[in-house]
Amino acid sequence: xxxxxxxxxxxxxxxxVLIDPVEVARAxxxxxxxxxxxxxxxxxxxxxxxxxxxxxxWNEIPSYILPRPGLVWNTLVTDWGLLSFSLLNTLKITxxxxxxxxxxxxxxxxLFTVSRRVEMSLFPFAIILQVTPIVAVFPLINIYxxxxxxxxxxxxxxxxxFPILSNTTLGLNSVxxxxxxxxxxxxxxxxxxxxxxxxxxxMPFFLGGLKIAGGLALIGAVVAEFVAGAAGQSSGLASRIIxxxxxxxxxxxxxxxLLISVTGxxxxxxxxxxxxxxxxxxxxxxxxxxx
Amino acid sequence: MNQSPLISLNGITKSFSNGTVALRDMAMDVQQGEFVxxxxxxxxxxxxxxxxxxxxxxxxxxxxxxGDTSDSSVAxxxxxxxxxxxxxxxxxxxxxxxxVFLPLKLKGQSKAAAREAVMEALALVGxxxxxxxxxxxxxxxxxxxxxxxxxxVTRPRLLLMDExxxxxxxxxxxxLNNDLLELWQRFNWTVIFVTxxxxxxxxxxxxxVVMAARPGRVVDDMAVDAxxxxxxxxxxxxxxxxxxxxxxxxxxxxxxSYQPGTAA
Ligand SMILES: Nc1ncnc2c1ncn2[C@@H]1O[C@H](COP(=O)(O)OP(=O)(O)O)[C@@H](O)[C@H]1O
Ligand SMILES: [Mg+2]
Numbered sequence: 339x340x341x342x343x344x345x346x347x348x349x350x351x352x353x354x355v356l357i358d359p360v361e362v363a364r365a366x367x368x369x370x371x372x373x374x375x376x377x378x379x380x381x382x383x384x385x386x387x388x389x390x391x392x393x394x395x396w397n398e399i400p401s402y403i404l405p406r407p408g409l410v411w412n413t414l415v416t417d418w419g420l421l422s423f424s425l426l427n428t429l430k431i432t433x434x435x436x437x438x439x440x441x442x443x444x445x446x447x448x449l450f451t452v453s454r455r456v457e458m459s460l461f462p463f464a465i466i467l468q469v470t471p472i473v474a475v476f477p478l479i480n481i482y483x484x485x486x487x488x489x490x491x492x493x494x495x496x497x498x499x500f501p502i503l504s505n506t507t508l509g510l511n512s513v514x515x516x517x518x519x520x521x522x523x524x525x526x527x528x529x530x531x532x533x534x535x536x537x538x539x540x541m542p543f544f545l546g547g548l549k550i551a552g553g554l555a556l557i558g559a560v561v562a563e564f565v566a567g568a569a570g571q572s573s574g575l576a577s578r579i580i581x582x583x584x585x586x587x588x589x590x591x592x593x594x595x596l597l598i599s600v601t602g603x604x605x606x607x608x609x610x611x612x613x614x615x616x617x618x619x620x621x622x623x624x625x626x627x628x629x
Numbered sequence: 630m631n632q633s634p635l636i637s638l639n640g641i642t643k644s645f646s647n648g649t650v651a652l653r654d655m656a657m658d659v660q661q662g663e664f665v666x667x668x669x670x671x672x673x674x675x676x677x678x679x680x681x682x683x684x685x686x687x688x689x690x691x692x693x694x695x696g697d698t699s700d701s702s703v704a705x706x707x708x709x710x711x712x713x714x715x716x717x718x719x720x721x722x723x724x725x726x727x728x729v730f731l732p733l734k735l736k737g738q739s740k741a742a743a744r745e746a747v748m749e750a751l752a753l754v755g756x757x758x759x760x761x762x763x764x765x766x767x768x769x770x771x772x773x774x775x776x777x778x779x780x781x782v783t784r785p786r787l788l789l790m791d792e793x794x795x796x797x798x799x800x801x802x803x804x805l806n807n808d809l810l811e812l813w814q815r816f817n818w819t820v821i822f823v824t825x826x827x828x829x830x831x832x833x834x835x836x837x838v839v840m841a842a843r844p845g846r847v848v849d850d851m852a853v854d855a856x857x858x859x860x861x862x863x864x865x866x867x868x869x870x871x872x873x874x875x876x877x878x879x880x881x882x883x884x885x886s887y888q889p890g891t892a893a
Binding site (some may be wrong): 520 | 714718721729735765854
């Protein structure tokens with residue numbers, strides 16, 4: 339008994355010695371990569387800011403042309419009341435239009451799978467809406483729609499809804515044929531097939547569309563306000579930028595720009611996180627491969 | 630077995646819109662409790678025949694009639710047919726439990742009410758500890774077991790299997806063959822099993838229906854009169870190899886007799 343124990347102990351010890359050096363190196367490289375993935379961009383970012391700052395100092399660039407990073411930060415803090423109010427307005431338009439894009443895109447996609455005829459009739463118009471540059475259409479919207487919020491919402495919605503519509507439509511139609519047959523065999527109703535089979539199968543496609551649409555909703559909200567802001571009173575971040583441009587208030591312009599950019603990054607991370615949380619249990623895209 | 634057959638195919642012909650005649654004049658009776666293999670080269674209409682029996686595709690001409698008179702007019706789910714495909718065909722977003730529960734869910738049962746039946750089906754294929762796993766966490770053989778459990782959970786009168794083990798490695802395939810035979814004997818099911826393997830068909834079936842392609846048709850109908858239970862020792866027995874030879878010969882004769890351009 340004791341002999342067997344020592345033998346198996348020796349075997350384990352042997353195994354411990356027999357660790358593949360290539361595999362160890364690979365594991366170490368992977369850990370290092372995980373750190374570098376965050377560290378490298380941060381270092382580059384810090385260097386860029388430092389160079390920006392030094393550029394202003396070396397060349398004695400006046401702050402109304404290129405403000406130093408510290409000044410932008412101070413402006414962000416001192417103008418926070420004004421800027422945060424504008425930020426909230428931009429966020430409101432962005433998220434409302436994204437919500438409408440999700441509702442409209444998914445709703446229309448479901449309608450398309452229920453009726454091929456509806457798809458044939460309406461899909462071309464969705465494409466027309468998508469390929470016509472929104473900046474060119476906006477003056478028309480500006481004339482016909484009075485309410486400022488409705489105007490911006492419509493514009494951002496037009497930009498954001500197409501990726502959701504087209505991705506979800508594709509997803510709803512990409513159901514495994516055998517699974518579809520199985521549902522038929524067990525007498526599933528159209529509603530059951532939609533709810534239990536097509537919608538889950540479309541989920542990865544929808545989430546892919548959502549990631550694109552999130553960014554587009556922000557772009558739509560800012561672009562709409564740019565075009566509208568030139569025409570009238572408006573309160574989002576884009577109008578702060580226009581206003582600051584007129585007044586040669588470069589620090590505030592940079593501060594507003596910073597806020598838009600951070601918003602975009604956060605939207606991207608949020609949609610990626612949602613996608614990961616929903617798909618991590620079952621989808622290949624969320625699978626971590628060992629080798 | 631001289632009672633009326635569980636199902637009979639009468640003069641089933643299936644032609645597709647592109648002119649392919651997938652099946653010509655197929656006739657076949659299957660008795661309650663039989664294990665019948667449809668054996669033939671790929672493209673001879675085996676899958677088409679199964680789909681027609683399951684009511685998933687209509688025949689161009691001919692009828693599928695069911696032994697019981699009560700609902701012979703309907704050609705679909707009311708007949709308690711289950712289908713096992715070549716791929717496991719599981720929903721990746723559902724757990725093992727969810728996948729096996731599916732047929733009962735579609736019939737309107739609640740999860741609680743179906744729980745016992747689902748767990749029993751999982752136990753039959755030896756996967757009761759995996760109820761909460763997702764398909765991607767399972768091996769190919771385990772996924773196929775889930776697929777079989779899903780087919781069993783409705784206690785079907787007829788089990789249709791379309792090359793269910795063709796994509797598995799040989800060791801797993803042999804194991805699943807044995808498990809399937811054991812379940813079949815225990816529950817007295819009726820099975821129509823599609824395969825292109827002579828060995829598999831001889832090992833499993835009471836009866837082998839040999840088919841040929843272009844056009845798809847039945848060329849032979851052979852009994853395998855070896856007793857059950859069969860186990861691995863059957864694979865090395867004389868009677869097994871003798872049947873394999875006969876079935877192989879029938880299959881080759883059917884394929885050689887095919888002349889391009891002549892309508893059979
Ligand atoms: N939907 C279809 N449209 C046209 N031809 C088909 C279709 N399904 C099957 N076929 C043809 O019918 C023949 C029989 O197919 P199938 O039943 O799948 O054969 P098997 O399962 O024996 O390999 C093949 O020649 C195949 O190409
Ligand atoms: Mg086939």
